Amino acid sequence: MLKFILKRMAYGSLVILGVLIVVFFLFQALPGDPVAMMAGQRTDVSTREAIAKDFGLDKSLPVQLVLYMKDLSPIAIYEDTPENQAKYDYSVLTNLGDNVLVAKTPYLRRSFQTNKRVDEIIIENLEGTLWLAFVAMLFATGVGILFGLIAALKQNTFWDHALVSLSVIGISAPSFVAAIIISIVFGYYLADYTGLNMTGQLWVTDPIYGRELHLENIILPAFTLGIRPLAIITQLTRSSMLDVLSQDYIRTAHAKGLNFYVIVVKHALKNALNPVITAVSGWLASLMAGAFFVEVIFNWKGLGWVTIKSVETKDFPVVMGATLFVALIFVVVNIIVDILYAATDPRIRLSD
Numbered sequence: 001m002l003k004f005i006l007k008r009m010a011y012g013s014l015v016i017l018g019v020l021i022v023v024f025f026l027f028q029a030l031p032g033d034p035v036a037m038m039a040g041q042r043t044d045v046s047t048r049e050a051i052a053k054d055f056g057l058d059k060s061l062p063v064q065l066v067l068y069m070k071d072l073s074p075i076a077i078y079e080d081t082p083e084n085q086a087k088y089d090y091s092v093l094t095n096l097g098d099n100v101l102v103a104k105t106p107y108l109r110r111s112f113q114t115n116k117r118v119d120e121i122i123i124e125n126l127e128g129t130l131w132l133a134f135v136a137m138l139f140a141t142g143v144g145i146l147f148g149l150i151a152a153l154k155q156n157t158f159w160d161h162a163l164v165s166l167s168v169i170g171i172s173a174p175s176f177v178a179a180i181i182i183s184i185v186f187g188y189y190l191a192d193y194t195g196l197n198m199t200g201q202l203w204v205t206d207p208i209y210g211r212e213l214h215l216e217n218i219i220l221p222a223f224t225l226g227i228r229p230l231a232i233i234t235q236l237t238r239s240s241m242l243d244v245l246s247q248d249y250i251r252t253a254h255a256k257g258l259n260f261y262v263i264v265v266k267h268a269l270k271n272a273l274n275p276v277i278t279a280v281s282g283w284l285a286s287l288m289a290g291a292f293f294v295e296v297i298f299n300w301k302g303l304g305w306v307t308i309k310s311v312e313t314k315d316f317p318v319v320m321g322a323t324l325f326v327a328l329i330f331v332v333v334n335i336i337v338d339i340l341y342a343a344t345d346p347r348i349r350l351s352d
Contacts, residue, residue, distance in 0.1 A: 004339075005335075005339055008335050008338050008339065009335060012331040012332070012334070012335050015327070015331050016324070016327060016328060016331055019323070019324065019327040020068075020069065020072070020324060021065070023320050023323050023324065024064075024065050024068060024320070025061070025065075027316045027319065027320055028061060028064075055109070056068075068109075071088075071106070071107040071108070071109065072106045072107065072108070072324075073106070074103060074104060074105070074106060075093070075101065075102070075103055075104075076090075076101075076102060076104065077096060077099050077100070077101055077102070078090070078099060078100060078102055079098060079099050079100075080092065080095075080098075080099065080100040087107070088102070088104050088107055089104060089105070090102035090103060090104035091103050091104070105119070106119070107119075108122075108317065108320075108321035108324070109317040109320075109321070110317060111310075111315055111317055111318050112313075112314070112315045112316065112317060112318075113310075113313055113315045118317050118318050118320075118321035118322075119321065121306060121318055121321075122303060122321060122322060122325055125301060125302050125303045125305065125306045126302070126303050127302075128201070128202060128295070128300060128301055128302030128303070128305075129288055129291050129295070129302035129303040129304060130288075130302075131202055131218065132218065132221055132222055132225060132287075132291050132294075132295070132300060132302060133225070133287040133288050133291060135218055135222040135226075136221075136222040136223075136225035136226035136229070136287055136291075137226065137229065137280065137283060137287060139222055139223065139226040139230070140226035140227075140228075140229035140230035140233055140283075141229075141233060141276075141280055143226075143230055144229065144230040144231070144232070144233025144234045144236075144237060144276075145233060145237050145269075145273070145276060147163050147167070147230075147234040147237070147238075148163075148233065148234045148235065148236065148237020148238040148240075148241060148276075149237060149238075149241060149264075149269065150163065151163040151164060151234065151237075151238040152237070152238045152241035152242050152245065153241075153264065155242065160238075163234060163238075164234075164235070164238070166231070166234075167230075167231035167232075167234040167235050168231070169231075170227045170228060170230060170231030170234075171228060171231045171232060173227065173228075175224060175225065175227070175228065175290055175293060175294055176293040176294070176297060178224050178227055179221070179224045179293065179294045179297040179298065180297055182220055182223065182224050183198045183199075183220060183224075183297055183298060184198070186220055187199075187220055195216065196216055196217075196219055196220055197216075197217060198220075198298070199217075199298055199299035199300075200214060200216075200217030200298070200299070200300075201214065201217060201299075201300065201301055202214065202215070202217060202218055202300075204217075217300075218300075220298060221291075221294050221295065221298040221300050224294050224298075225287055225290060225291055225294050226287075228290070229279075229280075229283045229286075229287065232279060233276055233279060233280070236275050236276050236279055237272065237273075237276055239275075240272040240273070240274070240275050240276065241268060241269065241272045243272070244268045244271050244272045245268055249267070250263060250267060250268055253267055278337075286330075288303070288304075288326055288329060289326050289330075291303075291304045292304030292305075292307060292308060293308070295308075296308045296309075303322055303325075303326075306318065306322070307319055307322040307323075310322070
Protein backbone atom coordinates (compact mmCIF):
# COMPACT_ATOMS: atom_id res chain seq x y z
CA MET A 1 0.00 0.00 0.00
CA LEU A 2 2.85 2.40 0.85
CA LYS A 3 4.48 1.70 -2.51
CA PHE A 4 1.16 2.42 -4.25
CA ILE A 5 0.77 5.75 -2.41
CA LEU A 6 4.36 6.83 -3.15
CA LYS A 7 3.94 5.97 -6.82
CA ARG A 8 0.73 8.01 -7.04
CA MET A 9 2.42 10.97 -5.32
CA ALA A 10 5.33 10.73 -7.77
CA TYR A 11 2.94 10.77 -10.72
CA GLY A 12 1.14 13.75 -9.20
CA SER A 13 4.41 15.63 -8.77
CA LEU A 14 5.26 15.07 -12.43
CA VAL A 15 1.84 16.41 -13.45
CA ILE A 16 2.36 19.55 -11.35
CA LEU A 17 5.84 20.00 -12.83
CA GLY A 18 4.43 19.68 -16.35
CA VAL A 19 1.67 22.20 -15.63
CA LEU A 20 4.21 24.60 -14.11
CA ILE A 21 6.48 24.49 -17.18
CA VAL A 22 3.61 24.84 -19.67
CA VAL A 23 2.01 27.72 -17.74
CA PHE A 24 5.34 29.53 -17.35
CA PHE A 25 6.27 29.47 -21.04
CA LEU A 26 2.68 30.14 -22.12
CA PHE A 27 2.54 33.40 -20.21
CA GLN A 28 6.03 34.37 -21.24
CA ALA A 29 4.87 34.20 -24.86
CA LEU A 30 1.99 36.63 -24.27
CA PRO A 31 2.49 40.31 -25.19
CA GLY A 32 3.09 42.91 -22.53
CA ASP A 33 5.97 44.29 -20.48
CA PRO A 34 5.74 43.11 -16.85
CA VAL A 35 8.18 45.81 -15.70
CA ALA A 36 6.03 48.55 -17.23
CA MET A 37 2.93 47.06 -15.57
CA MET A 38 4.55 47.19 -12.15
CA ALA A 39 6.49 50.46 -12.46
CA GLY A 40 4.25 52.46 -14.78
CA GLN A 41 5.15 54.01 -18.09
CA ARG A 42 6.83 57.16 -16.77
CA THR A 43 9.30 55.73 -14.28
CA ASP A 44 13.05 56.17 -14.77
CA VAL A 45 15.38 53.52 -16.15
CA SER A 46 17.03 52.74 -12.81
CA THR A 47 13.66 51.92 -11.22
CA ARG A 48 12.79 49.58 -14.07
CA GLU A 49 16.16 47.88 -13.83
CA ALA A 50 15.71 47.37 -10.08
CA ILE A 51 12.27 45.80 -10.59
CA ALA A 52 13.55 43.56 -13.39
CA LYS A 53 16.44 42.40 -11.19
CA ASP A 54 14.15 41.74 -8.21
CA PHE A 55 11.86 39.49 -10.30
CA GLY A 56 14.68 37.97 -12.36
CA LEU A 57 13.18 39.44 -15.54
CA ASP A 58 16.62 40.56 -16.73
CA LYS A 59 17.73 36.92 -17.15
CA SER A 60 17.13 34.34 -19.88
CA LEU A 61 13.91 32.31 -19.90
CA PRO A 62 15.51 29.03 -18.68
CA VAL A 63 17.08 30.90 -15.75
CA GLN A 64 13.76 32.61 -15.00
CA LEU A 65 12.05 29.18 -14.97
CA VAL A 66 14.63 27.82 -12.53
CA LEU A 67 14.17 30.85 -10.27
CA TYR A 68 10.38 30.47 -10.39
CA MET A 69 10.63 26.78 -9.49
CA LYS A 70 13.01 27.72 -6.70
CA ASP A 71 10.48 30.21 -5.34
CA LEU A 72 7.76 27.53 -5.40
CA SER A 73 9.89 24.90 -3.70
CA PRO A 74 9.29 24.49 0.08
CA ILE A 75 13.04 23.86 0.54
CA ALA A 76 15.60 26.03 -1.26
CA ILE A 77 19.01 27.66 -0.99
CA TYR A 78 19.24 31.45 -0.71
CA GLU A 79 21.72 34.08 0.26
CA ASP A 80 20.91 34.98 3.86
CA THR A 81 20.09 38.68 3.57
CA PRO A 82 17.45 40.84 5.28
CA GLU A 83 15.84 41.38 1.86
CA ASN A 84 15.47 37.64 1.23
CA GLN A 85 14.27 37.05 4.78
CA ALA A 86 11.51 39.64 4.35
CA LYS A 87 10.66 38.45 0.85
CA TYR A 88 10.43 34.69 1.46
CA ASP A 89 9.81 34.59 5.26
CA TYR A 90 11.86 31.42 5.62
CA SER A 91 13.27 29.35 8.48
CA VAL A 92 16.96 28.48 8.28
CA LEU A 93 17.68 24.74 8.31
CA THR A 94 21.46 24.86 8.02
CA ASN A 95 24.26 27.20 6.94
CA LEU A 96 26.06 26.56 3.65
CA GLY A 97 28.85 29.11 3.72
CA ASP A 98 27.54 32.38 2.31
CA ASN A 99 24.14 30.75 1.65
CA VAL A 100 21.58 28.96 3.80
CA LEU A 101 19.27 25.98 3.28
CA VAL A 102 15.79 27.18 4.22
CA ALA A 103 12.24 25.89 4.66
CA LYS A 104 9.44 28.18 3.52
CA THR A 105 5.95 28.35 2.12
CA PRO A 106 5.84 28.40 -1.71
CA TYR A 107 6.35 31.93 -2.96
CA LEU A 108 3.99 32.69 -5.87
CA ARG A 109 5.47 36.14 -6.46
CA ARG A 110 3.50 39.39 -6.22
CA SER A 111 0.70 40.92 -8.24
CA PHE A 112 1.82 43.32 -10.96
CA GLN A 113 -1.18 45.54 -10.24
CA THR A 114 -1.38 45.66 -6.43
CA ASN A 115 2.07 44.38 -5.38
CA LYS A 116 0.23 42.01 -3.03
CA ARG A 117 1.44 38.45 -2.51
CA VAL A 118 -0.35 36.06 -4.85
CA ASP A 119 -0.90 33.45 -2.12
CA GLU A 120 -2.72 36.07 -0.05
CA ILE A 121 -4.93 36.96 -3.04
CA ILE A 122 -5.78 33.28 -3.56
CA ILE A 123 -6.62 32.70 0.10
CA GLU A 124 -8.80 35.83 0.27
CA ASN A 125 -10.87 34.75 -2.75
CA LEU A 126 -10.90 30.99 -2.18
CA GLU A 127 -13.82 30.94 0.28
CA GLY A 128 -16.35 32.12 -2.30
CA THR A 129 -15.32 29.46 -4.82
CA LEU A 130 -15.33 26.68 -2.23
CA TRP A 131 -18.83 27.56 -1.05
CA LEU A 132 -20.06 27.80 -4.63
CA ALA A 133 -18.54 24.43 -5.60
CA PHE A 134 -19.80 22.74 -2.42
CA VAL A 135 -23.41 23.97 -2.78
CA ALA A 136 -23.41 23.11 -6.50
CA MET A 137 -22.15 19.58 -5.77
CA LEU A 138 -24.68 19.13 -2.95
CA PHE A 139 -27.52 20.20 -5.25
CA ALA A 140 -26.26 18.06 -8.16
CA THR A 141 -25.83 14.96 -6.01
CA GLY A 142 -29.21 15.11 -4.26
CA VAL A 143 -31.32 16.00 -7.28
CA GLY A 144 -29.27 13.82 -9.66
CA ILE A 145 -29.76 10.69 -7.55
CA LEU A 146 -33.50 11.43 -7.25
CA PHE A 147 -33.90 11.96 -11.00
CA GLY A 148 -31.85 8.85 -11.80
CA LEU A 149 -33.93 6.77 -9.40
CA ILE A 150 -37.20 8.02 -10.92
CA ALA A 151 -35.93 7.38 -14.47
CA ALA A 152 -34.89 3.81 -13.57
CA LEU A 153 -38.15 2.96 -11.83
CA LYS A 154 -40.17 4.52 -14.69
CA GLN A 155 -38.11 2.96 -17.48
CA ASN A 156 -39.41 3.54 -21.01
CA THR A 157 -42.13 5.90 -19.79
CA PHE A 158 -42.60 9.63 -20.37
CA TRP A 159 -40.69 10.49 -17.17
CA ASP A 160 -37.75 8.32 -18.17
CA HIS A 161 -37.49 9.88 -21.65
CA ALA A 162 -37.98 13.40 -20.30
CA LEU A 163 -35.30 13.10 -17.60
CA VAL A 164 -32.80 11.45 -19.94
CA SER A 165 -33.41 14.17 -22.56
CA LEU A 166 -32.93 16.90 -19.97
CA SER A 167 -29.70 15.28 -18.77
CA VAL A 168 -28.36 15.21 -22.34
CA ILE A 169 -29.14 18.92 -22.67
CA GLY A 170 -27.46 19.59 -19.32
CA ILE A 171 -24.28 17.79 -20.40
CA SER A 172 -24.21 19.54 -23.78
CA ALA A 173 -24.87 23.11 -22.66
CA PRO A 174 -21.68 25.13 -21.94
CA SER A 175 -21.70 26.58 -18.44
CA PHE A 176 -21.13 30.16 -19.58
CA VAL A 177 -24.12 29.97 -21.97
CA ALA A 178 -26.35 28.47 -19.28
CA ALA A 179 -25.14 31.12 -16.83
CA ILE A 180 -26.14 33.99 -19.13
CA ILE A 181 -29.59 32.52 -19.81
CA ILE A 182 -30.31 31.67 -16.17
CA SER A 183 -29.05 35.04 -14.95
CA ILE A 184 -31.26 36.99 -17.37
CA VAL A 185 -34.40 34.83 -16.99
CA PHE A 186 -34.45 34.25 -13.22
CA GLY A 187 -32.41 37.22 -12.03
CA TYR A 188 -33.94 39.89 -14.27
CA TYR A 189 -37.22 39.03 -16.02
CA LEU A 190 -38.60 36.85 -13.20
CA ALA A 191 -36.86 38.68 -10.34
CA ASP A 192 -40.18 39.91 -8.91
CA TYR A 193 -41.31 36.29 -8.52
CA THR A 194 -38.02 34.60 -7.59
CA GLY A 195 -36.64 37.35 -5.36
CA LEU A 196 -33.18 36.65 -6.83
CA ASN A 197 -30.60 39.02 -8.30
CA MET A 198 -28.53 38.74 -11.46
CA THR A 199 -25.36 39.33 -9.42
CA GLY A 200 -24.42 39.32 -5.75
CA GLN A 201 -22.08 38.08 -3.05
CA LEU A 202 -22.44 35.58 -0.23
CA TRP A 203 -21.34 38.24 2.26
CA VAL A 204 -22.50 41.84 1.80
CA THR A 205 -21.17 44.69 3.93
CA ASP A 206 -23.93 47.07 4.99
CA PRO A 207 -22.88 50.54 6.28
CA ILE A 208 -25.33 50.24 9.17
CA TYR A 209 -25.68 46.54 9.98
CA GLY A 210 -22.17 45.47 9.02
CA ARG A 211 -21.33 42.17 7.31
CA GLU A 212 -24.48 40.22 6.42
CA LEU A 213 -24.98 36.74 4.98
CA HIS A 214 -27.10 36.63 1.80
CA LEU A 215 -27.73 32.98 0.97
CA GLU A 216 -30.12 33.87 -1.85
CA ASN A 217 -27.22 35.16 -3.92
CA ILE A 218 -25.64 31.70 -4.18
CA ILE A 219 -28.76 30.02 -5.59
CA LEU A 220 -28.43 30.96 -9.27
CA PRO A 221 -24.64 30.48 -9.65
CA ALA A 222 -24.73 27.18 -7.71
CA PHE A 223 -27.68 25.96 -9.80
CA THR A 224 -25.84 26.90 -13.00
CA LEU A 225 -22.60 25.25 -11.92
CA GLY A 226 -24.42 22.12 -10.78
CA ILE A 227 -26.30 21.48 -14.03
CA ARG A 228 -23.56 19.45 -15.73
CA PRO A 229 -22.69 17.16 -12.76
CA LEU A 230 -26.44 16.79 -12.08
CA ALA A 231 -26.97 15.50 -15.61
CA ILE A 232 -24.08 13.04 -15.35
CA ILE A 233 -25.16 11.78 -11.92
CA THR A 234 -28.73 11.31 -13.24
CA GLN A 235 -27.51 9.07 -16.06
CA LEU A 236 -25.08 7.18 -13.81
CA THR A 237 -27.76 6.52 -11.19
CA ARG A 238 -30.27 5.40 -13.81
CA SER A 239 -27.83 3.03 -15.51
CA SER A 240 -26.57 1.59 -12.23
CA MET A 241 -30.08 1.16 -10.82
CA LEU A 242 -31.27 -0.67 -13.94
CA ASP A 243 -28.30 -3.01 -13.64
CA VAL A 244 -28.92 -3.69 -9.93
CA LEU A 245 -32.67 -4.16 -10.37
CA SER A 246 -31.99 -6.99 -12.82
CA GLN A 247 -29.87 -8.94 -10.32
CA ASP A 248 -31.02 -12.26 -8.86
CA TYR A 249 -31.09 -11.07 -5.24
CA ILE A 250 -33.57 -8.31 -6.15
CA ARG A 251 -35.87 -10.87 -7.79
CA THR A 252 -35.50 -13.04 -4.68
CA ALA A 253 -36.49 -10.09 -2.48
CA HIS A 254 -39.58 -9.57 -4.63
CA ALA A 255 -40.42 -13.28 -4.39
CA LYS A 256 -40.22 -13.11 -0.60
CA GLY A 257 -42.83 -10.37 -0.61
CA LEU A 258 -40.65 -7.56 0.75
CA ASN A 259 -42.04 -4.05 0.53
CA PHE A 260 -41.25 -2.40 -2.82
CA TYR A 261 -39.70 0.71 -1.28
CA VAL A 262 -37.57 -1.38 1.12
CA ILE A 263 -36.21 -3.29 -1.86
CA VAL A 264 -35.48 -0.11 -3.80
CA VAL A 265 -33.94 1.97 -1.02
CA LYS A 266 -32.31 -0.60 1.26
CA HIS A 267 -31.10 -3.15 -1.26
CA ALA A 268 -30.97 -1.67 -4.77
CA LEU A 269 -30.09 2.00 -4.28
CA LYS A 270 -27.37 1.31 -1.71
CA ASN A 271 -25.52 -0.97 -4.13
CA ALA A 272 -26.18 1.27 -7.13
CA LEU A 273 -24.50 4.31 -5.60
CA ASN A 274 -20.89 3.09 -5.94
CA PRO A 275 -20.30 4.61 -9.42
CA VAL A 276 -22.11 7.77 -8.30
CA ILE A 277 -19.78 8.16 -5.31
CA THR A 278 -16.86 7.68 -7.68
CA ALA A 279 -18.12 10.51 -9.90
CA VAL A 280 -18.90 12.84 -6.99
CA SER A 281 -15.44 12.38 -5.43
CA GLY A 282 -13.76 13.69 -8.55
CA TRP A 283 -16.19 16.48 -9.37
CA LEU A 284 -15.36 18.99 -6.62
CA ALA A 285 -12.02 19.94 -8.17
CA SER A 286 -13.64 20.08 -11.61
CA LEU A 287 -16.31 22.43 -10.30
CA MET A 288 -13.66 24.79 -8.93
CA ALA A 289 -12.21 25.07 -12.44
CA GLY A 290 -15.65 25.30 -14.04
CA ALA A 291 -16.65 28.10 -11.68
CA PHE A 292 -14.37 30.62 -13.42
CA PHE A 293 -16.81 31.91 -16.07
CA VAL A 294 -19.85 31.37 -13.85
CA GLU A 295 -18.32 33.64 -11.21
CA VAL A 296 -17.64 36.38 -13.74
CA ILE A 297 -21.17 36.31 -15.18
CA PHE A 298 -22.80 36.39 -11.74
CA ASN A 299 -20.12 38.77 -10.38
CA TRP A 300 -19.42 36.21 -7.66
CA LYS A 301 -16.08 37.22 -6.16
CA GLY A 302 -14.12 34.01 -5.87
CA LEU A 303 -10.93 32.54 -7.25
CA GLY A 304 -12.34 32.35 -10.77
CA TRP A 305 -13.48 35.98 -10.70
CA VAL A 306 -10.10 37.31 -9.61
CA THR A 307 -8.30 35.09 -12.15
CA ILE A 308 -10.37 36.31 -15.11
CA LYS A 309 -9.92 39.92 -13.99
CA SER A 310 -6.17 39.29 -13.77
CA VAL A 311 -6.21 37.95 -17.33
CA GLU A 312 -7.88 41.17 -18.48
CA THR A 313 -5.19 43.29 -16.80
CA LYS A 314 -2.36 40.90 -17.77
CA ASP A 315 -1.51 40.35 -14.12
CA PHE A 316 0.44 37.19 -14.95
CA PRO A 317 1.64 36.17 -11.44
CA VAL A 318 -1.96 35.99 -10.18
CA VAL A 319 -3.11 33.99 -13.21
CA MET A 320 -0.13 31.61 -12.99
CA GLY A 321 -0.57 31.16 -9.24
CA ALA A 322 -4.31 30.47 -9.52
CA THR A 323 -3.73 28.01 -12.38
CA LEU A 324 -1.10 26.10 -10.39
CA PHE A 325 -3.35 26.10 -7.31
CA VAL A 326 -6.29 24.58 -9.22
CA ALA A 327 -3.94 22.01 -10.80
CA LEU A 328 -2.71 21.11 -7.32
CA ILE A 329 -6.30 20.64 -6.12
CA PHE A 330 -6.97 18.31 -9.07
CA VAL A 331 -3.88 16.22 -8.34
CA VAL A 332 -4.48 16.01 -4.58
CA VAL A 333 -8.14 14.99 -5.03
CA ASN A 334 -7.21 12.33 -7.59
CA ILE A 335 -4.50 10.93 -5.31
CA ILE A 336 -6.94 10.75 -2.38
CA VAL A 337 -9.56 9.02 -4.55
CA ASP A 338 -6.97 6.52 -5.84
CA ILE A 339 -5.88 5.75 -2.29
CA LEU A 340 -9.48 5.22 -1.15
CA TYR A 341 -10.11 2.90 -4.10
CA ALA A 342 -6.94 0.93 -3.33
CA ALA A 343 -7.91 0.66 0.34
CA THR A 344 -11.35 -0.75 -0.49
CA ASP A 345 -10.36 -2.88 -3.49
CA PRO A 346 -6.95 -4.66 -3.30
CA ARG A 347 -7.25 -5.60 -7.00
CA ILE A 348 -6.40 -1.98 -7.89
CA ARG A 349 -3.06 -2.22 -6.07
CA LEU A 350 -2.28 -5.55 -7.66
CA SER A 351 -3.11 -4.35 -11.17
CA ASP A 352 -0.93 -1.29 -10.59
